[in-house]
Amino acid sequence: MNKWRRMSATVMAVLLLALPVAEGEAWANSDATTGDLAGAKAREMVETLIEGYGATGVQYAIRDEGKVVLSGGLGVNEAGSKAPVTKEAMFGIGSVSKMYVTAATMMLADEGKVNIDQPLTEYIPEFKMDDERYKQITPRMLMNHSAGLYGSHYKNSMLFEDNDTENHDKLLENLQSEKLKSEPGEYSVYANDGFQLLEILVERVSGMSYSEFLAQDISNPLQLTSTKTPRDDFNRDRLYPVRFPGIAGELPVENANVIGTGGIYSTAEELTLFSEVLTGERPDLLSKASATAMQKSEYRSGVWVKDESNIFGYGLGWDAVDLAPFDNYDIKAVTKGGDTVLYHSALIALPEQDISIALLSSGGSSIFNTVAASNILLAYLKETGNIADIQPDKTFAVPAKKDMPDSLNAYSGLYGTVGSTLQITIGNGEVDLPGMMDGLIPEQTYVYTGDREFTGKDGRTVISFDDQSNGHTYVRVKSYLELPGLGQSVIAYYESQKLANNPLADSVAQTWTERNGKTYYAVDEKINSLFYFSPQILSKTIELNGQNGYANGTKIKDGDHAVNIAEIPVMNGRDVFDLTFSKKDGVEYLQADGRIYISEAAVKPIYEGVASNVTIPVSGNARWFKVGEGAAGRTMTVDLSRNGGFAVYDANGAPVNISVATGTNTAVLPENGLIVFGGRGGDIMTITMESK
Known part of the structure; x- marks a missing residue:
């Protein structure tokens, strides 16, 4: 949802894998009433995002006192040729969606239907956790990330052309067996599940589905025609096409089915229009008092890093309510960034000036979008006389070492x-x-x-x-x-x-030593999940620190259990997990972060004969196979079931073919690679292996 989270080196490398850009210009600009400075900076930033930071399409807009003053976009196709991105093109906005569910909650508070400081159980009676402290959680804590939740349930949330509501429907059930990682309100650390709970709150209180509420209470009054959810009926051809390095052609439509936390589609211009609700310019929808409350420094109520210039500092919904570098100009800036697997976004608003900028992209990262948007907005502030000049970047000298106490x-x-x-x-x-x-x-x-x-x-x-x-x-x-x-x-x-040392009994240490270095693969992710593009998300390799009694950062309790110990504010404490092992029919399974993983010991080589079948078990679990020496280099053709698919990876984990994305049912199997098949329980897929 939001890539301020830690990314693996592999994912980062993909993000930085930019396509070549051919010579020539092809820009889409509309309603541009600014001079050259902001427009030139926008073009410079977009070119940089495309050429150096993995973006394949970028759209941006600045709104000043209700009027769009700069709007444009640029993209590149697979061959590297430039093409305009029009203002009507829609993008997934990822975690900027959190601002909509935050606004919805505050709108209900304005109506007296919600008190954000009352227990969440007042509005969702069936909300329970295996930790009595859950009764202290309030809607405010969900909005400022301080509820103490483990973080995120991502399973089956990001799907190709599939608006399955499983993730939403099972959240309350999944939380029932989980504990909190901290006292509610102790500190703020990013938690996607909190905004999924807010989505459920809005549904319970309003009596409507969340998508219906957004349409009736936000989109219709603002006349938003391009702000939609995966549950809405709209022309999917308006979504800006996305590609992925190594996969030919455009990808199918991405549905982020965690709507409250990251599932909305929109355009840059409509996002800046919605930002007027967030900054108090539309009191007919959200009171000025509620908008102002959302912008307060909620993060200061708990444990936090030393108070200084930063790109973090949570309000209600907002990632930062005094965003750097604008604080250096004595300008209050609030921001929210967002990422799905394929789309990335940044929204920055200046409440006191009634100015906002949105920058959306396919490919790249919200980190880069936020920095680019900040640069464009500073150029606009200089152009309009809001600031005298743009401060230069800081320079640094080699540090002088001193005597240490x-x-x-x-x-x-x-x-x-x-x-x-x-x-x-x-x-x-x-x-x-x-x-x-x-x-x-x-x-x-x-x-x-x-x-x-x-x-x-x-x-x-x-x-x-x-x-x-x-x-x-x-x-x-x-x-x-x-x-x-x-x-x-x-x-x-x-x-x-x-951390404190955690001595292990010899028998416990031996059990974990046998697991050290072994990889476990997720079996309960649908085969049309976008997470198959990053198999490291769907696998866990056990990294044991037996000397100190920890595994993958969790504290070992016994031979089959290790629990989260991280209580880290700001960002590095997000999306924590426990490790729970069990055996069934002699096969070891791992349960972590809401998923079930199977041991690599149960992952057998794919059959190397000419013809074979793969049957999906009744449970619907995916089936993983290794590419043995006899299968390497051969072409595999799969007669896919209606709901079936497969993914093939090379020895480094890079995707060779993901059938749902490419629409092809063949793949040349790489040496020491992996294959995963998925579908509905009982599906049978016939495999033909090219003869040597």
Whole structure:
């Protein structure tokens, strides 16, 4: 939903895989009343996103006091030729959808139907969790990410041409067996499930489906004709086409079926029109008081990094309510970014100036869109006289090492974040840390520079060890990220949390040692899921830290259970999980993050004869196979069932063919690759293997 979350190096590489761009210009511009500065900056930023950051189509709009003053778009086709992106083209807006369900909740509060500080159970009586603290959760905590939920239930949420409501319908059932990771209200950390619960709240209180509520209470009054959900009936040809590196042709339509948290489609112009509701310019829909309340610094109510310039700082719905770099100009800026698998978005609003910008893309990332949109908006503010000049990027010098107090040596030890642990050693005033934010912050040595801080060799990144009020010690990071062609973005967050040693009994240690390095594959994801583009999302490899008693960042409890220990504010504590193992018919299964995974020991080589069948079990579980030596290099043809499909991956996990996306039923099987088949329970698919 939102890619401020940690991404694997493989996913990051895909995002940065841009298509070649042919010479020549082909822009779509409409209602442009600005001079050259903002328009030129917009073109520069869009070209940069396409040429260097994986975007294949970009659309943007600026609205000033209700009027669209700049609007345009550019895309490239598979051959690299440029083509205009019109203002009517629709994009998935990902987690910017959270602003709609937040607004809907506040609209119901305006009507006296919801009190955002009353327990959620007042509005959803069947909401229960395996943790008595759930009774303390309020709608406000859902909107400011402080409810303490584990994070996200993604299973079967992102599907090709399929608006299956399973994820929505089973959320309350799935939460019944889960615990909270923190006290409700203790701190804010991104949680998609909270906005799914708000969607259910809106439905319970309004008596309508959420899609009906959006149409009746938001789209119709604003005359939005391009703001839709996967449940709506509209012309899907208006959705901007998306491609994926290595997969030929345009992909089928993506349905993000977690509508409250990330499922809305819209256009840049309509998104800026909706932003007027969020900034209090449409009191007929949302009161000025509620809009103002949404913009307050909710994140300051709990544990947080030192208060300074940042791209994070939650309000109600908003990712940041005092967004950098606008705070350097004494301008209040609020922002929300969003990502599905294929689409990416950024919305920035300046409530006091009644100005907003939306920048939507296929391919790329909301991180990059937000930085690009900030640059365009600064150019517009200069052009219109709102600011005198644009401040230059900060420059940095090689840090000068100082003598470190011996007391800081005590911060050496074991640290953990979601999915991993790390031993940190402080010695001679230096700390070595691996790369962070998937390489945006490089691996480097940090030297002590005074004030209990260590600075990286490039001068851009500063770390410290913070003892917080909740009793935890965190590695705090502040960094000026350098994004070539886009500029700088400042971020402050907690990277990891200090952990206590967790000694294991010999028998428990032996059990986990046998699992170490083994991979488990998801079996309950529909074959038309977009997550098959990133098989690392649908697999878990056990990474054991047996010496300290942890696996994949979770604390081992016994031979079959490990539980989340991460209580990290801001972003690195999101989407946590427990690990639970069980056996059935001699096969080991793993349950984690709402999915069921099967051990690699049960993944057998695909039959190497000329003809064979694959049957989907009654459970509907997917079936995984290895590509053995005798099958490598041969062409596999599958007689697919009506609802069946398959995906083939090479030894590095890159997709070779995903039949649902390509519409083809053949694939040349790569050496040491993987194949997964899916469909409905009982489906039989016939496989023909080309003879050697």
